[in-house]
Amino acid sequence: MEEKLISLEELNMSEDELFARVDNDTLSSEKITAPRYSYWQSVFRVFFKKKINIVILILLAVIIAFTYVYPVVTGYDPDKDPYINVTDGTTKHLTPGKAFERFGFSLKWILGTGAAGQSTFDSIWYGSSISITLALICAAINMLVGVFVGAIWGFSKKVDIFMTEVYNIIANIPYILLISVIVLIMTASFWSMVFALTITGWLSIAYFIRTQVIIIRDREYNLASRCLGTPITRIATKNILPFMTSVIVTLAATEIPSYISYEVFLSYIGMGLKDMSLGKIIEAAQNAMQTPGWEFEFWSPVAIASIITVVLYVVGQNLGDASDPRTHM
């Protein structure tokens, strides 16, 4: 830009018009000016500063679209799949190339066909909608209960003694046993699985939160706050909860994929859902793994399950990092 000098004479103004004396204002000198700080704005600023996060978020959007929109659009239902269990043996166990030859090129056959002749791609996304929903619901329940109980557990010494003993007992009951007994009593439906995964699942989260609360509880700023007469609920919600946001986000980030993995594991050992979830698809494709040429059928659901869990994990971890105020400098 070209610099332009203006001479004061051109303005035709008197000295008094041009300049006024500003006195030392005691009131405004008391004010401290700092850039406005909004916590969540800073979180997103830090989060989007890393370019990898944008890529990961796009991936997450694609996954969510395929999980929740794609099955609705195609109207896939494993019970009414016209390609399932047709007597035609040539539609079963097809690799993508052969499936394209057989049915023509479309997204539906991009991963070939499974043991019953169904489209692997369709069934995987149908299954992942079940698995991801299960993981989200379980994580939501466990996190809510866990954080709430953990906060009380960390604050009250009486509750601590009682809850620690409860924890020692429940942590020793084999998780698989508890889940299988609940599933046997209530049948292996979606909601009984949610019940089985949440009935004791919150306890380990609560224990983790309790330890965090104990660490922060007696810090100097909280002692000072208590000395000044801040009620305990206010200390909990205003002093400690903000401090724990990043811990809670990070924890949620590990919880959600871990439920997907756990569902896969339970299905593999034969204690999973009845519905065609991701785990069930992987378990069903296990036999194909033994046959040369059919391995693809097993690896494609495993790969997609892994991509889903990794994306969820990385998004959560990076969000957790960004939500730590110490990274906002």
Add this chain to the structure above:
Amino acid sequence: MSCAHPPIVIINERKIAMTKYLLSRLVRGLCSILVVIAIVMVLIYSCLDKMMIFKLDSNWTKMKSNAKIAYQMQQWEKYGYLDYIPYSDWLKTLLKSGEIDQETYDRVVKFGDTELKDTPEVAQFMEKFKDYYESKGYKFERKAADKIKNKYKEGGSPIAYVYRNTPVWVRMWNYLGDLITIDNVNYVKDDIADRGLYLEMNDPAYGGEKFSPAIMGNGTRHKYLVYFDDQFPYFHQNLLQIRLGSSYTIRKDIDVFNIMTDTQGSFLNSTVTYPSGLVEQSADNLHSLTYVSGSFENGTVIIKDRYVDDYTNLSTYKNGMSRMGYSFVIGIISVIMAYILAIPLGTIMALKKDKFIDKLGTFYIVFIMAVPSLAYIFLFKAIGHRIGLPSTFDMENPTWMMYILPIISLALPSVASLMKWLRRYMIDQMNSDYVKFARAGGLSEGEIFTKHVLKNAIIPIVHGIPGSLLGAMTGAIITERVYVVPGVGNLLTTAINQYDNGVIVGMTLFYALLSVVSIILGDLLMSMLDPRISFTTKGRK
């Protein structure tokens, strides 16, 4: 005088306080194990449908009518649900105690198709049977004959029995009472001569000429109580037995502890001299002989040829390791490997923070943490198979190669989690004030690192060592399934799938005990390494 040596007194006090603390921890741990067992018993015996156990039972599906009911009752008694006494068994006890003679027994043991068809004598006995047990809280039931055209249907003969559901606390009391048994000469209830223990200098199992002292018993459960053989640790005892409860479906009537510790595979023959004097090449382990009432008298020719008394039940030598042996070998090597790999790797990651190697390590950690374990175990298997490693376990042709893939599959994931924590702890330590102070004081980076940072960062890692060592015994579910390892890992899931209640309870106890002990040992180890950590309240306000 004690004032002259105050430090010693303090150390002693500290030691005593520590021992007291550990004891109380142990007691509390044992109490929580009891509660765990109670909860598990309520879960599997009371919450689950009793009929569930017949799901996989082919005998049950074949049976019909009254025979099916009787069979159910027998199985429930065996599975510890209830106490079941059929009419004929009651008569047999009367016969044994001499209240009735054989003739009366024969006359009254058969009862009518319905109550109305009983002879007066049978009706009288039946009434007595009913009254006697109903007064003890049993429930009497009688099912009339199931007939078609004056002929019994299959399994349709009439039955009469009493039963009483076993409450959980009784079952638990019995279970805990049988947990540790000490063999004694009054174990055998039958009338036998020469009860007692005797010392045999030349063990008869080796032909009676080789010098090998053994303490043998008559009237005890085991024939051999203390003996030597050529198997590690060479000196063995049967005096003290741990019993975790009998299995029903996995290995019928075998104790869970034995299922875990008995050798597997094909028979391993050696020259055996049987009590009768017969010498033979056999896999029989004569040192494991136990008493089975009436087994000699009712036994086959094979038994009569070999034995002289009712000590006829034995286990066999097999060429493989036990379930726990395989799990432990694989587990322990992978734990050692994991620590050997993870400590330097985590250290390098912390030192080169935000450099390429740190990013690579983080990528690996994310991969292991996020990807379902099933996926990467299959991936390891596929890669291993590609480069020519055996991908299934073969007990008959053991090679050390077949251990490689299971060990790698177990070690690599634990490397990731150890690395993650070590890196975290080290970076935290490096940012702490004392390190800055040491640096300001002029200590070299290497010195700061080895003398301060590593020592402090390793303490929380050490806490997990006893847990992972003991955890090696429990095996790994997926790894053992994928590589067909005959280990402990699958026992619990198999037991759940096959409704083997005894094994479920036994395995729960085993797991709970290991976890309680390993947490206590971890704390102890940590407080030994770091003098700042004290579990006693003394001096800490």
